[in-house]
Amino acid sequence: MSISPHPYPNPASALTLRLTRLYERGLLLAFSLSPLVAILYLHHFQADVPRFEHHVAHELAIALAIGVSAFVCYVTLRCYESSGEAFLRWLTLGLIGFTVVYAPHGVLTRLSAHHLDWFLLYGPASRFVMAACLLRAAMLYGEAPEPRCARPRARQWAGWIGLFLGVDLVVAQLSFHPHLLPLPVRPVFEACAILFALAAAGLLLRKGASAPLILVTAIALGMFAQSSVAFMLSSAWDHIWWLAHAVFASGFLLLSFGVVRAFHTTRAFSTVFSQEEMMRQLYVEKERAESALALLRQANADLRRLAATDPLTGASNRRQFMATLASEWARARRERAPLALLALDIDHFKHINDRHGHPAGDHALKTFVSAAAGLLRPGDVIGRIGGEEFAIVLPGTQAADAHGIAERIRHGVEALALDIDGVPVALTVSVGVAVSGPSCTEPGDLLKEADRRLYEAKNAGRNRVCPPPPA
Numbered sequence: 507m508s509i510s511p512h513p514y515p516n517p518a519s520a521l522t523l524r525l526t527r528l529y530e531r532g533l534l535l536a537f538s539l540s541p542l543v544a545i546l547y548l549h550h551f552q553a554d555v556p557r558f559e560h561h562v563a564h565e566l567a568i569a570l571a572i573g574v575s576a577f578v579c580y581v582t583l584r585c586y587e588s589s590g591e592a593f594l595r596w597l598t599l600g601l602i603g604f605t606v607v608y609a610p611h612g613v614l615t616r617l618s619a620h621h622l623d624w625f626l627l628y629g630p631a632s633r634f635v636m637a638a639c640l641l642r643a644a645m646l647y648g649e650a651p652e653p654r655c656a657r658p659r660a661r662q663w664a665g666w667i668g669l670f671l672g673v674d675l676v677v678a679q680l681s682f683h684p685h686l687l688p689l690p691v692r693p694v695f696e697a698c699a700i701l702f703a704l705a706a707a708g709l710l711l712r713k714g715a716s717a718p719l720i721l722v723t724a725i726a727l728g729m730f731a732q733s734s735v736a737f738m739l740s741s742a743w744d745h746i747w748w749l750a751h752a753v754f755a756s757g758f759l760l761l762s763f764g765v766v767r768a769f770h771t772t773r774a775f776s777t778v779f780s781q782e783e784m785m786r787q788l789y790v791e792k793e794r795a796e797s798a799l800a801l802l803r804q805a806n807a808d809l810r811r812l813a814a815t816d817p818l819t820g821a822s823n824r825r826q827f828m829a830t831l832a833s834e835w836a837r838a839r840r841e842r843a844p845l846a847l848l849a850l851d852i853d854h855f856k857h858i859n860d861r862h863g864h865p866a867g868d869h870a871l872k873t874f875v876s877a878a879a880g881l882l883r884p885g886d887v888i889g890r891i892g893g894e895e896f897a898i899v900l901p902g903t904q905a906a907d908a909h910g911i912a913e914r915i916r917h918g919v920e921a922l923a924l925d926i927d928g929v930p931v932a933l934t935v936s937v938g939v940a941v942s943g944p945s946c947t948e949p950g951d952l953l954k955e956a957d958r959r960l961y962e963a964k965n966a967g968r969n970r971v972c973p974p975p976p977a
C-alpha cells in the first residue's frame with residue numbers, strides 16, 4: 507500500500523517510510539555514541555595492545571557499512587527520482603561507488619596477512635571515488651532540477667556500477683604490480699580524497715550555508731577528510747587505523763542523516779530550509795495574508811456601501827431605506843419613542859430636465875440631497891424612493907418637531923441658488939409629514955400616510971409642507 511504523508515510528489519511505500527524513520531532514530535543514537543566508542547576503545551587498548559587485529563570485528567564493521575551504504579544509496583536515489591536535483595544524482599553515484607569499491611576491503615580481511623596492499627588499497631580507493639563524486643555534486647548544487655527525460659535510465663546506472671567494478675579491478679592490478687607497489691599509492695588516494703572533500707565542503711558552504719542539510723553535508727565531508735588524515739597516519743590494525751574507521755563512520759552517518767531528512771521532507775537538499783528561514787517565510791506569508799484580508803474587508807465594506815447607496819445622490823437606496831425604516835420602527839416600538847417620516851418630491855422636476863437637459867436634472871438632484879442632508883441630525887436618514895421622490899426617517903421625533911424640520915428643508919431648498927450654465931433655476935420641494943400613531947400598524951403604513959400628505963401638499967399648490975392633523 508502506498509501512503510503520502512506530505513504534499514510532495516512520489517508517495518513512498520509504508521515499509522520504506524517505516525524503515526527510513528527507524529533508521530533516522532537509530533543513526534541519531536549511533537552518531538551520538540560514536541565518540542564514546544572511540545574513547546573507550548583507546549582507553550582499553552592503548553596501554554598494552556599496540557595492534558588490534560580482529561578479523562571478525564573488521565568483517566562485521568565493513569558488512570554493516572556496506573549494508574547501510576546500499577540502503578542510504580537507495581533512499582538517495584528515491585530523492586533524486588522525485589526532485590531531479592543534480593546534487594542528488596552525484597551523491598547517489600558517490601554512494602554506489604563507495605559501496606562497490608569498499609566491499610572488497612571487507613571480503614579480503616582474512617587475506618590481510620598475505621596480501622596487505624590488496625586488502626588495504628580498497629579503503630583509500632573507495633574514499634577517493636566517493637569524494638570525487640561529492641565534489642561533482644557540490645559543483646552542481648543549486649542548479650535547476652534535471653528534467654525527467656535527461657535523467658539516467660537503468661542502463662546508465664548499470665554502466666556506472668560497471669565502471670566502479672572496473673575500479674576494483676584496477677585496484678587489484680595496482681596492488682600486485684611489482685613496479686607500482688613501492689610508489690605511495692595509498693597516500694596519493696587519501697590526499698586526493700582530502701582535497702576533493704575539502705573543496706566540496708568549501709563549495710557547498712559558499713553556495714548554501716543557510717540550508718541545514720548542506721551544513722550537515724559539509725560537516726560530513728570534513729569528517730571524511732579527517733578520517734583520510736588518520737588513515738595516512740596509521741598502519742593496518744593499529745589504533746589510529748580503527749579510529750579512522752570510526753571518524754569516517756561518523757561522517758557517513760551524518761551524511762545519511764541529511765539524506766533521510768530530505769526524504770522525509772522535500773526530497774531535495776536545497777529546499778529543506780532552516781528554522782530561521784521558515785520563520786521568516788512564515789512571517790512574510792502572514793503579513794501578505796493580513797494585508798490581503800484588510801483589502802478584502804475594505805472591498806466588502808465598499809460593496810456593502812455601494813449596494814446600500816444611490817450612486818447619483820449618495821442617499822440610501824430604496825431597499826436600504828426600507829430596511830432602516832423597519833429597524834427604526836421596531837426600536838421606536840421597543841422604546842415607546844415617537845417616529846416621524848417625511849415624504850419629499852421636487853416640484854416640476856420634469857421642467858428642469860426638459861429645459862436644461864438630463865445632466866442639469868442630475869445636478870439638481872445631487873444639490874437637493876446634500877442641502878437636505880445638511881439640515882438633518884446625525885441619526886436621521888435620507889433615502890431616494892423613486893426618481894425625484896425622497897423620504898427622511900426622523901427617529902425620536904414628535905409631529906411638531908417633524909413639521910419644523912420639514913419646513914426647514916423646504917426653506918433651505920427654496921433658498922438654494924441653483925445655477926445651470928449661468929441660468930438661475932428655481933428649486934422647490936413639497937413635503938408630507940407622518941408620525942407613528944394608532945393608525946399605523948407597520949412601517950409601510952407610515953410611508954403611505956406621508957405620501958398621502960405629500961400629494962395633498964402638491965394639490966395645495968406645491969412648495970409647501972402638509973403636517974399630520976393635530977392629535
Ligand SMILES: Nc1nc2c(ncn2[C@@H]2O[C@H](COP(=O)(O)OP(=O)(O)OP(=O)(O)O)[C@@H](O)[C@H]2O)c(=O)[nH]1
Binds near residue numbers: 893
Ligand atoms: N435628471 C434626472 N431626472 C430624473 C431622474 N429620475 C427621474 N427623473 C425625472 O423626474 C421627472 C419626474 O417628473 P414628474 O413625475 O412628472 O414630476 P414633476 O415634474 O416633478 O412634477 P410634480 O412632482 O407634479 O411637481 C421625470 O421627467 C423623470 O424622467 C434622474 O435620476 N435624473
